[in-house]
Amino acid sequence: MLAIWGRTDGGRFLSLSALTGALHAARASGTYDRAFRQLAKVSLIIIIDFGLKPLRSPHGEDIHDLISIRYE
Numbered sequence: 001m002l003a004i005w006g007r008t009d010g011g012r013f014l015s016l017s018a019l020t021g022a023l024h025a026a027r028a029s030g031t032y033d034r035a036f037r038q039l040a041k042v043s044l045i046i047i048i049d050f051g052l053k054p055l056r057s058p059h060g061e062d063i064h065d066l067i068s069i070r071y072e
Contacts, residue, residue: 016049020059027058036062040069 014022019039026035039045045066055063 016047016055016063017053020055020062023062024059036066039066045070 023032023035023039026032050063
């Protein structure tokens with residue numbers, strides 16, 4: 001389970017596969033940069049089901065990039 005808390009949205013729960021699926025759909029529709037920037041700005045992301053299933057490309061890179069940019 002993935003928990004995403006923003007300052008205004010009150011938080012929401014998604015599975016990691018739902019998050020990567022949403023990023024994949026955003027990539028296909030040309031809105032990936034906007035979706036990624038929105039996730040990068042969220043105040044708190046908790047990833048509980050990380051590592052339970054293997055991530056295929058480009059999903060693994062998406063999650064790595066998200067963690068990387070939030071760490072900086």
